[in-house]
Amino acid sequence: MSASRNLFEKVWDLHTVGTLPSGQTQLFIGLHLIHEVTSPQAFEMLRDRGLKVLHPERTIATVDHIVPTDNQARPFQDLLAEQMMSAIEKNCREFGVTLLNIDDNRQGVVHIVGPEQGLTQPGMTIACGDSHTSTHGAFGTISFGIGTSQVAYVLSTQTLAMNKPKVRRITVNGKLAKGVYAKDVILHIIRKLGVNGGVGYAYEYAGEVFDRMTMEERMTVCNMSIEGGARCGYCNPDQTTVDYLRGRPFAPKGEEFDRAAAWWLSLASGKDAKFDDEVVFNAADIEPTVTWGINPAQSVGVSEEIPAVVAFPADEQRGVKEALEYMDLHEQQSLKGLKIDVAFIGSCTNGRISDLREAAAVVKGKRVAPGVKALVVPGSQLVRVQADKEGLGEIFEAAGFEWRAAGCSMCLAMNPDKLQGRQLCASSSNRNFKGRQGSPTGRTLLMSPAMVAAAAINGSVSDVRDLM
Numbered sequence: 001m002s003a004s005r006n007l008f009e010k011v012w013d014l015h016t017v018g019t020l021p022s023g024q025t026q027l028f029i030g031l032h033l034i035h036e037v038t039s040p041q042a043f044e045m046l047r048d049r050g051l052k053v054l055h056p057e058r059t060i061a062t063v064d065h066i067v068p069t070d071n072q073a074r075p076f077q078d079l080l081a082e083q084m085m086s087a088i089e090k091n092c093r094e095f096g097v098t099l100l101n102i103d104d105n106r107q108g109v110v111h112i113v114g115p116e117q118g119l120t121q122p123g124m125t126i127a128c129g130d131s132h133t134s135t136h137g138a139f140g141t142i143s144f145g146i147g148t149s150q151v152a153y154v155l156s157t158q159t160l161a162m163n164k165p166k167v168r169r170i171t172v173n174g175k176l177a178k179g180v181y182a183k184d185v186i187l188h189i190i191r192k193l194g195v196n197g198g199v200g201y202a203y204e205y206a207g208e209v210f211d212r213m214t215m216e217e218r219m220t221v222c223n224m225s226i227e228g229g230a231r232c233g234y235c236n237p238d239q240t241t242v243d244y245l246r247g248r249p250f251a252p253k254g255e256e257f258d259r260a261a262a263w264w265l266s267l268a269s270g271k272d273a274k275f276d277d278e279v280v281f282n283a284a285d286i287e288p289t290v291t292w293g294i295n296p297a298q299s300v301g302v303s304e305e306i307p308a309v310v311a312f313p314a315d316e317q318r319g320v321k322e323a324l325e326y327m328d329l330h331e332q333q334s335l336k337g338l339k340i341d342v343a344f345i346g347s348c349t350n351g352r353i354s355d356l357r358e359a360a361a362v363v364k365g366k367r368v369a370p371g372v373k374a375l376v377v378p379g380s381q382l383v384r385v386q387a388d389k390e391g392l393g394e395i396f397e398a399a400g401f402e403w404r405a406a407g408c409s410m411c412l413a414m415n416p417d418k419l420q421g422r423q424l425c426a427s428s429s430n431r432n433f434k435g436r437q438g439s440p441t442g443r444t445l446l447m448s449p450a451m452v453a454a455a456a457i458n459g460s461v462s463d464v465r466d467l468m
Helices: 007-014 040-049 079-095 110-116 131-139 148-157 182-193 208-212 215-228 239-245 254-266 314-327 353-363 381-389 392-399 449-458
Strands: 016-019 025-028 031-034 059-062 098-100 125-128 142-145 159-162 166-173 201-206 232-235 277-282 289-291 299-301 342-345 373-376 424-427 443-446
Touching: 007 016, 007 142, 007 201, 031 110, 031 148, 040 079, 040 148, 059 110, 079 098, 110 125, 110 131, 110 215, 110 381, 125 131, 125 148, 131 142, 131 215, 131 232, 142 232, 148 159, 166 182, 166 208, 182 215, 182 277, 182 289, 182 299, 201 208, 201 215, 215 232, 215 239, 215 353, 239 254, 342 353, 342 449, 353 381, 353 392, 353 449, 381 392, 424 449
Parallel strands: 031 059, 031 125, 059 098, 125 142, 166 201, 166 277, 201 232, 342 373, 342 424, 424 443
Antiparallel strands: 016 025, 025 159, 289 299, 289 443
């Protein structure tokens, strides 16, 4: 493959079936992930047209969004949730799709299950009816969220009509300071480039910081690419990628794995690869980061104050004022010391074992502040098993956290885990939109799991570095 080509171009071309009259590319989809919320209507569309799932072996289903994380007895108390569960069970049975149900120890949040099982592999195209499908780009894939009608299209044709985005390389060099995590890196990038900065682009993450990251850290960064407006985000496969995949259930075995690994590594962007745009950041400029507004770009380093409204471009100032009013905050205010009501650790962004380890290290031997509801929701059943094996569940419970079953939980509150009224939540999830966590007036501050843990212990927004 040409040294002047980037990974995105290589993978896109390998999966191009043809060019449609609209000018779009008809792209073959190597792996299709589905869940209980965006798939029922898609399967009904297939029934209405008398269609089958073309390649059922390329579709894997799990349940996560509406699954309760405390009482999982069936039928679920929420009638709509039970209907969705029954629908995906029936649909997967009828159309021959593998389902990782709650009685399957592989069940979990869709974007945690895929990599965990080795389903996600470099060079793939991956689609899912969920915004944060960009997570899988950590492995050197082209992965994107799609709508319900597109889910039906992929089920029936194993292809998608796509406009090819441009590619921006985002390089972060240097070394992250203690207490600064992958979540802080991506929040910093989104703050600097904006929530619409990536529109029309795929993001390639490069540089010393990403080279040193674990696969779980890369997944956190790629997960939130969509929050910066990008169609997807990816890292180049390297030895870290290969080591992560070795021995995973769906990964190749023996000599076949070695051949696959050599091919995976060959996909990385060439040294002379061309990009449509380049941006460079310095790791030393990144500190523990907290959002203060109602989109993920509205954030500050924990030692900073919220900027003055006039510091923003004129076309953003109205939105800044709206955000400050909604959040009950004001310009040039420090977030440190701001009292919280709820602390949530989990989600497809930060519900992996490394996230729980970082949070547990902060809370060990301490207690959740009075009046704070704190919960930890592992991203999969296997993450919970591993956490219990390491004693993390005991640490959380001893500190006063609720230790839950696997699911999306309070990230989007399509389940019993919701904010009440004007509660303020320190959250390790990915979105701080109005009403995102279940209450139309609830408020969300995004931060790393370690920062959420610190906020839970102190009862207010804190600098995790002071607790380390």
